[in-house]
Amino acid sequence: MAQWQDLLRLDAALQARVSQLYEGRFPREIRHYLCVLIESLDWDLAAGDENAASTCFHALLEDLQEQWIRSVQENILLQGPDYTGMKDYLLKNFEDKPLNLAVILSECLKEEQKIKASASEAQACGSPDMDQKWKWKDMDNKINELKRLIMEVNKEIKSLEILNDNLDFIQKTWQNKVEQDIGLAQSHAVVEEECRKRTNFIIQTKQVVLQEIVNILNLAQPIVATLTEVELPEWRLRQQLACIGSLANTCLDHLQKWFTAVAEVLLRVREQLQKLKEQNNTPDSTDASILPGLMAIIENQTLSLFTQLLANALVVEKQPIMSSLPQRPLILKTGVRFSVRVRFLANLPEFKCLLKVKPVFDKDVEEIKTVKWFRHFDFNSDECKVLDVDSPNGDLVTEFGHMSLKEIKGRAKGSIESRLAVTEELHIIKFVTEFRHVGLELNIEASTLPVVVISATTQVSSAWASIMWNNMLSTGDSRNLQLFVDPPPLTWEQLSQVLSWQFLCTGMRELDENQLSVLRNKIVDDPDDLVHWSKFSKNENAWLWIDGILDLIRKHLVDLWRDGSIMGFISRERTAELLKEKRTGTFLLRFSESKTNGAISFSWVDNANGAPFVHSIDPYTKDELEKTSLPDYINTYSLRGRKSRHTNPLLYLYPDIPKDTAFGHYFTNTAEKMLAVDGYVHRKRGDFSDNPTPPPSPPREPNTDMEMEMDFETKQQKKSRDHCSIISFYGINIYRYVF
Incomplete structure (x- = not known):
């Protein structure tokens, strides 16, 4: 439960990453209400042992049953969670497949730990830099000094209470004795002198206490100013950036500690001033007459600081x-x-x-x-x-x-x-x-x-x-709520940062310099490196294309994006440059530049004709990835030659990672996983392309032969219009058939 509670305290961006883990896989509601039990079970063991998985599955059912019974006994059915609905979901989806449940929860719990760890590193309540640590320590020292001074004043106030009580006792006791014994009147002058000395000492002590309070207020004034005019605005700015994807520190613990400590000191000062007013029973004198006016000035200063602090104490913690x-x-x-x-x-x-x-x-x-x-x-x-x-x-x-x-x-x-x-x-x-x-x-x-x-x-x-x-x-x-009437431009530095944050939030991996360079070439056409609103989200709408890719990652490619398998943003020219230097079968994954709703393609190099040539497949859309995962497409993809012999041209993920090493743990169609209970291997639809017409690479001497080749391929395209898709890449057309 500790892990789940920690995750619930994260900011919106990080909580969104947690939500993404469970989207379409397992209800967050069940994760929430069974968090104690879920975190206590060994899902790693259960993911590889069907008996252990079954035991864990039934433990969840029993816990749901117990919670439901308890809710009935406490008569909270109308406002409580839907325990029966959660139980029905588990039975419907995992009763016959408890191993699937164990795999899901094992993976999700591990990813939760990674998100929690990244939050600890990025937030500081997590890890502030040295300057930030120094500032926090300096503020802590100043507030600790405030607390020390107010404790000293408290002691002085108590001493004054005792002095006033003693003076009052002497005055009342002596008066009673004078009334009982006329002879004591001779000592009246002596007693009056003693009372005068005590009164003067009390007045002097009050002046010292008031000066100490003034010192407290003088120290509190810059602290309040720093909290309300520096620290709080800085936190608001960090929160503002966190809302659009930054991993900035949005923890309020330090601010709350400081606001609370200063508010308590100022509240105690107000109470002490009130006590001093109540103790103002000393006889009139020049020194005593200035005390009320001095206390009024101090009280106004205290009230001003208290008001400034409290007026800024209400914050929107979660937008x-x-x-x-x-x-x-x-x-x-x-x-x-x-x-x-x-x-x-x-x-x-x-x-x-x-x-x-x-x-x-x-x-x-x-x-x-x-x-x-x-x-x-x-x-x-x-x-x-x-x-x-x-x-x-x-x-x-x-x-x-x-x-x-x-x-x-x-x-x-x-x-x-x-x-x-x-x-x-x-x-x-x-x-x-x-x-x-x-x-x-x-x-x-x-x-x-x-x-x-x-x-x-x-x-x-x-x-x-x-x-x-x-x-x-x-x-x-x-x-400025009318900002977009005439929106100022952003610098590329600003825009590239926020775009990188979007990929970090969506797929837990930022954009690197090469990827940002591709985006810059596509978006920026201003000599001052400015991006105008009309270019980004109005007329040409580059954002619509980028957001389509983000949605593609979110729904189908999170794992591949996070582990770096997808190069993503890379031009066709750069793709050819990289792959032509590699051995046959080397391929990379790149996002489509033509499909605005998000699509991904792979390109590979072929050296079969003696010269390297790069081919590219028609991009896979969200609809296609909904049916089959990209790793499975990569695993089953093949080229069909004239003799109908299928070969998979994809051998090494750029730069030189064997395909099975890079994607093997994502494949779902291996013989072991496809083996049914009855011993048969399930049939699966294949994905293949016709080999480019001979020669498979462009001839070294272009023009005539190339034109003939393209004419031939145009005819082929017309014949197979209803059965294939086509992509043109450096003069080579590759057909992709899906059955």
Whole structure:
């Protein structure tokens, strides 16, 4: 359970990688509710032992049954999880194949550990650099000094209480004795002198205490400024970049520790000032008369710092995100639920259940009032929540887990002002609360990053382009909701970074310099290395092509992309240069440049005719990879010669890795895996191409022979139009048949 709980505390990008592990393989709901048992069983052993797999499978069923019985006894069926549904799923999918369940969970648990490890390395709550560590240590030292000083003041206040009690005792006791014995009146002057000395000492001590409080406030002032004007904005920027794929540190532990410590010191200062006011029973004197005015000044300074700190203490810890798009926060669809989490960083017991937070859509957004084509939205239900400490770590947090939007006013039809697409229109959600404590009244707000509201899933890709563009340009607290009326360009350095993050989040591997160079040549045509919005996501829409490839990786190629088997972005010219230097049968995997919805091809070198020549296969689309995995296509692919002899030309993955070494563990059609219970080997559809017409490589002297060859192939193409696909690559046409 510890591993699953740790994963739940990761940021949205890393949680999306966890979700991706289970997508289409195993319900995350079962992983969540059976996390304790799942993590206690040996799935590695079960993955290779059918008896052990069966034992583990039945253990899951028994645990689900026990939890269901317990939920019945506690009468929580209406609000509890669907235990019977989870049990039915396990029985339906794994009762006859418990080994499959063991393999899935064994692999997923290992990948979870890798994600958790990468988070530990990248986040620091994980591993800050030396400068960051020094800054944190310096802040810790300053706050520890604050705590030490406030403890000293506490001691002084207690001493003052004792001094005041003693003075009061002497005064009252002496007066009683004077009333009982007239003879004691002769010592009255002596007693008055003693009281005067004690009073002067108390006044001096109060002045010392007030000076110590001033020292505390002088030390607290730059700390509060650093927290609210430096540390918090830096965290917000890291969160902003994390939303679009960066592995930046978004942990709030240090900020919460500092906010809480400083808030506690300032709260204690206010209490001590109140005690000093209550002790102000000394007789009038020049020194005593200045104390109330001095205390008022100190109290105002304390209140100002306290207000500055608390006004910034409410933060959006988790930005709006739909469960159906875990890797793409800040995209919201009307009528679809999304979640947001807010936290109050000053986590003091006195503030528990004190703050009631309400979300407001587009609060104080000027565009709502002035721009006719700006759409209006509201929440489907009013939802207010109280910040409490029911979280596992006792933080003052609350999660709005069932929010959804409705459109209450659309664009005016035919409006000439409508210069933005729906996916270019930015909105914000604010969370507001009223703080009331010990005479301090304060309205506190926290804003989400700008969100895009869509009405159809087909708009997701364009909306994400807007989210990336906005978050790379509008850093910090700037909120230009009309950014795309006249969007500034991005530098290639900015865009290449965010594109690389997309591949890291999707396939756990960034783009290297060679891959980025190919993309740069395709996207950048500006002498200043600028990329304009119209080039990226409007007219030519390079992003649509890139996003199609990301979707292809997400659905079918995650493992191959992560382990580096896919070269991916490489031009045809560069492909030929690399492969012509290699031995026959060397091949590489590259993404199609012509299919915008994502496709992948392989190219290989043939030296059979005495000169190296590179062939390429018609790209595989998502529909084809849905039926058969790419490694299986590679394993079964063959060329059919004139005598119908099939040979697989793919022997070595570039640069020189034997095909079985690179892909063997992905193959699902080996004889061992295909052997049925009855002893028969299952038949499988094959994938092959006709050999290029003789000669298999271009003749050394082109033109006439080449033209004849192309004429022949054109006729062949017409004859087999309904049975094959064709790709032209350096004058060679290769047909791929799939039965």
